[in-house]
Amino acid sequence: DAKTTQPPSMDCAEGRAANLPCNHSTISGNEYVYWYRQIHSQGPQYIIHGLKNNETNEMASLIITEDRKSSTLILPHATLRDTAVYYCIVRVGGGNQGGKLIFGQGTELSVKP
Amino acid sequence: GAVVSQHPSRVICKSGTSVKIECRSLDFQATTMFWYRQFPKQSLMLMATSNEGSKATYEQGVEKDKFLINHASLTLSTLTVTSAHPEDSSFYICSASSVTGELFFGEGSRLTVL
Numbered sequence: 001d002a003k004t005t006q007p008p009s010m011d012c013a014e015g016r017a018a019n020l021p022c023n024h025s026t027i028s029g030n031e032y033v034y035w036y037r038q039i040h041s042q043g044p045q046y047i048i049h050g051l052k053n054n055e056t057n058e059m060a061s062l063i064i065t066e067d068r069k070s071s072t073l074i075l076p077h078a079t080l081r082d083t084a085v086y087y088c089i090v091r092v093g094g095g096n097q098g099g100k101l102i103f104g105q106g107t108e109l110s111v112k113p
Numbered sequence: 114g115a116v117v118s119q120h121p122s123r124v125i126c127k128s129g130t131s132v133k134i135e136c137r138s139l140d141f142q143a144t145t146m147f148w149y150r151q152f153p154k155q156s157l158m159l160m161a162t163s164n165e166g167s168k169a170t171y172e173q174g175v176e177k178d179k180f181l182i183n184h185a186s187l188t189l190s191t192l193t194v195t196s197a198h199p200e201d202s203s204f205y206i207c208s209a210s211s212v213t214g215e216l217f218f219g220e221g222s223r224l225t226v227l
Contacts, residue, residue: 041204043208045218046218087156087157100147101147101159101208103149
C-alpha cells in the first residue's frame with residue numbers, strides 16, 4: 001500500500017505558486033520522498049526528491065517537515081502546462097539506490113488562466 | 114536526460130492471443146526495471162520488479178503465469194501478456210533504475226484486447 005495521502009484535486013491561478021501537500025506519517029528513516037507528475041496518457045515525469053533537507057531544482061521546491069511526516073511541493077509560477085496529476089511517493093525497500101515506487105492516488109492540479 | 118523507450122506504444126489484439134511489450138533503457142544500464150499497469154482515471158499499480166538475469170518478483174495478486182517478465186540484458190525488459198482477455202486492456206508503463214538509483218519512466222503502452 002502507498003504510504004502517502006494527498007488531496008484529490010486542487011486549483012491554482014496561472015502565474016501563482018502552487019503548493020501541493022502530502023502526508024507520509026509512517027515514513028521510515030531511510031525512505032526518500034519522490035514527486036512525479038503525469039499528464040494524460042503519458043508516462044510519469046520526475047520532478048524532485050528528498051530525504052530530510054529541503055530541495056530545489058529548476059522545476060520545483062520540496063519542503064519536508066522536521067519530523068518528516070509531511071512535505072509540500074511548490075511550483076513557484078504555475079503555467080497552464082503544469083496541469084497534471086501530481087504523485088507524492090515514498091520509495092520503499094532500499095533507500096535512494098534501490099527500492100520501488102508505490103503510487104498513491106495523487107493530486108489532480110488544474111491551473112486556470 | 115536518460116530515456117526509457119517502450120514499444121509498441123499502442124497495440125490491439127484479439128482475445129486469446131499473447132502480446133509482448135518491450136522496455137529499453139537507451140543510454141544507461143538498468144539494473145532494475147519495474148512494470149506498472151494503469152486503468153482509466155486510476156493511479157499506477159506496481160505489477161512486478163525485475164532484475165537483470167534473475168526471476169521477476171511479482172506484487173501480491175499479480176498472476177506470474179499471466180504476465181511473463183523477462184529481463185535478459187541491462188537495457189531490455191519485456192512483459193508478455195499471455196492469453197489476453199478484454200479485462201487485460203490497460204496502460205502498461207515500465208520504469209528503469211540506473212546503477213545510481215535514478216528512476217526513469219517510459220511513455221507507456223496502451224493495450225486493447227477485443
